[in-house]
Amino acid sequence: MQKIVFGIPTLNEADNIKSLTVIIDKGLRRYFKNYETIIINADSRSKDDTKGAFLQTSTESKKVYISTAKQSDDHQGKGANLLEVFRYAKRNKARAVAFIDGDVKSASPEWVKRLIDPVLKGYDHVLPVYLRNKFDGAITNHFIFPVLYGLLLRNLRQPLAGEIAVSPKAYKAFLKNKWYPSAYKYGVDIYMVTQSIFSNCRFAETFLGIKSHKPSAPKLHNMIIEVADSLFRQLAKNRRYWQKRNLKTGATKIFHMPDLLPPPPELYFNYKKMKKEALKEYKANKKEIETMFDGAKIVSGKNFHLSSELWAQIIYEFLNKNQPLKARELAVLRALLLVRFMTFYHHVAKLSQARIEEVIIRQAKAFRHLRGYALRRRSL
Numbered sequence: 001m002q003k004i005v006f007g008i009p010t011l012n013e014a015d016n017i018k019s020l021t022v023i024i025d026k027g028l029r030r031y032f033k034n035y036e037t038i039i040i041n042a043d044s045r046s047k048d049d050t051k052g053a054f055l056q057t058s059t060e061s062k063k064v065y066i067s068t069a070k071q072s073d074d075h076q077g078k079g080a081n082l083l084e085v086f087r088y089a090k091r092n093k094a095r096a097v098a099f100i101d102g103d104v105k106s107a108s109p110e111w112v113k114r115l116i117d118p119v120l121k122g123y124d125h126v127l128p129v130y131l132r133n134k135f136d137g138a139i140t141n142h143f144i145f146p147v148l149y150g151l152l153l154r155n156l157r158q159p160l161a162g163e164i165a166v167s168p169k170a171y172k173a174f175l176k177n178k179w180y181p182s183a184y185k186y187g188v189d190i191y192m193v194t195q196s197i198f199s200n201c202r203f204a205e206t207f208l209g210i211k212s213h214k215p216s217a218p219k220l221h222n223m224i225i226e227v228a229d230s231l232f233r234q235l236a237k238n239r240r241y242w243q244k245r246n247l248k249t250g251a252t253k254i255f256h257m258p259d260l261l262p263p264p265p266e267l268y269f270n271y272k273k274m275k276k277e278a279l280k281e282y283k284a285n286k287k288e289i290e291t292m293f294d295g296a297k298i299v300s301g302k303n304f305h306l307s308s309e310l311w312a313q314i315i316y317e318f319l320n321k322n323q324p325l326k327a328r329e330l331a332v333l334r335a336l337l338l339v340r341f342m343t344f345y346h347h348v349a350k351l352s353q354a355r356i357e358e359v360i361i362r363q364a365k366a367f368r369h370l371r372g373y374a375l376r377r378r379s380l
Contacts (some may be wrong), residue, residue: 001038001094004028004116005088006061008041008079009162010102017041017102018057024100025059027112035095037061041102042081042087044068050102074181079188086171096120097171101162106212108380114206114256115165122199126165127192128158129254134348134356135268138220138341139227141360144190145349146308147231147315150367151374152197152215152242153249156205160227163208166196169208173199179225180233187230194234196252198241206255209335210265225333235326264353271345278286278304278342281335284335288332293317298336304343308363309370311340316373 005025010017021039028037039061041054051065066088068080082099089097093188096119100107118126140160148154166174183191196203236241247273282289282299289298293314298306314336318325325333348356 002035003038003089003092004032004035005038005040005085005094005097005110007082007097007099008039008042008102009044009078009099010046010050010054011044012046012048012050013102014046014053016051016105019051019105020100020102021054021059021063021102023107023109025061027109029060030109032116034333040064040066040093042066042084042317043068044076044078044089046080050204065175067312075184077104077185077188077299079179079182079184079191082188082192083174083184086174089171090168090175094168094171096165096167098126098165099162101213103214104162105314106210107163109164111202112210114208115163118204118206118253118255118287119165119167122202123204123253124167124170125196126206127156127193128161128211129164129205129257130158130161130208130263131264132158133264134351135213135269135345136267138226138337142311142340142344142363143224143315143337144227144231145360146312146364146367147198148193149314149364150318150369150371151319152194152202153237153247153368154197154345155202155250155252156193156207159193161187162213163211164189164192165196166192167201169199170201173201180230182226182229182233185225186219188229194231194238198234198238202310203250203252204255205252207257209262209267212265221334224337225330228330228333229325232251232318235319235322236321239322245375255301274338274345275302276344278335278338279287281331281338285328285332285335288328290334292329292332298339304339304346306336306340306343308340308344308366311336312367313361313373314368315367316370319374320376 008020022041043050055065065083068076096116098115099272115126144159148156174192348359
């Protein structure tokens with residue numbers, strides 16, 4: 001009997017894992033009765049009783065607990081959890097592997113079906129489509145999505161996602177190379193997406209609706225660095241792939257998208273705090289920014305002026321270094337991403353959700369229009 005593996009990566013999720021495990025088990029037994037189903041809790045040094053809460057939960061699916069506690073600090077994080085699940089899946093020749101983050105409170109049995117179904121229909125990497133607030137997902141909207149769209153010609157709207165499903169072709173591609181430290185952490189999502197692209201995997205997207213989970217803002221500082229490091233390592237290593245001037249646009253099928261989308265969730269946005277943080281980061285890196293980018297004036301007093309076109313050129317200038325970014329370069333990139341987000345905020349604060357999405361798409365198109373900057377060395 002073919003196997004389906006469903007992973008739950010956790011760090012101190014004893015209060016949520018029981019209900020999440022029950023939901024996943026219901027989805028697996030309701031929609032995939034003809035498969036052997038296994039739920040894996042892959043845990044990173046939880047100090048609460050996540051393990052006990054998981055193992056004590058009654059399920060029809062087989063349960064497996066895996067811990068990365070004995071691994072080094074460099075091999076801790078979300079990516080380390082996923083890596084252990086992929087290794088298990090490969091050993092057991094799983095037909096499909098899926099994940100839901102351990103802090104998610106809005107999951108349903110239908111999520112299980114919507115994630116796994118496309119894999120069983122021949123797709124290799126399934127990403128979610130969430131209903132997100134216009135100011136949520138700064139790293140995705142202003143960095144990862146435009147780079148994928150503009151440089152790699154892939155329209156993957158939510159590439160940094162905890163809820164995914166993959167085929168054997170994809171998870172074997174993930175395991176093909178030795179992972180670097182950022183891939184063990186928050187850089188794992190972009191590592192997997194780019195690895196799938198470079199391995200010619202078939203992508204699909206599936207509508208999940210609103211994702212309710214713990215806020216990610218407190219993690220934003222490290223998240224930007226780890227995601228950026230992971231992305232630039234992948235792009236430097238696979239330069240021959242994306243340097244093709246005749247690179248084909250990758251098509252993505254979307255499953256379960258409703259005809260009429262409900263309104264996105266409200267999001268509390270602390271403008272003063274974000275502006276203060278952006279100015280602080282910019283001032284701390286001002287000398288390096290002016291040296292790297294020929295004195296480009298992107299902050300004047302307390303006003304932000306980083307256009308999407310200049311932002312694209314800056315990202316491509318980093319890319320032309322053709323090597324992993326150094327710590328100072330990553331710090332500069334983080335500061336500029338915050339400045340770009342604040343510039344965007346000023347332009348769209350009073351626009352509707354639909355109009356803001358148009359602005360985000362136009363930014364991605366600017367990255368595609370300026371793709372030539374990444375195909376040859378050129379100063380700003």
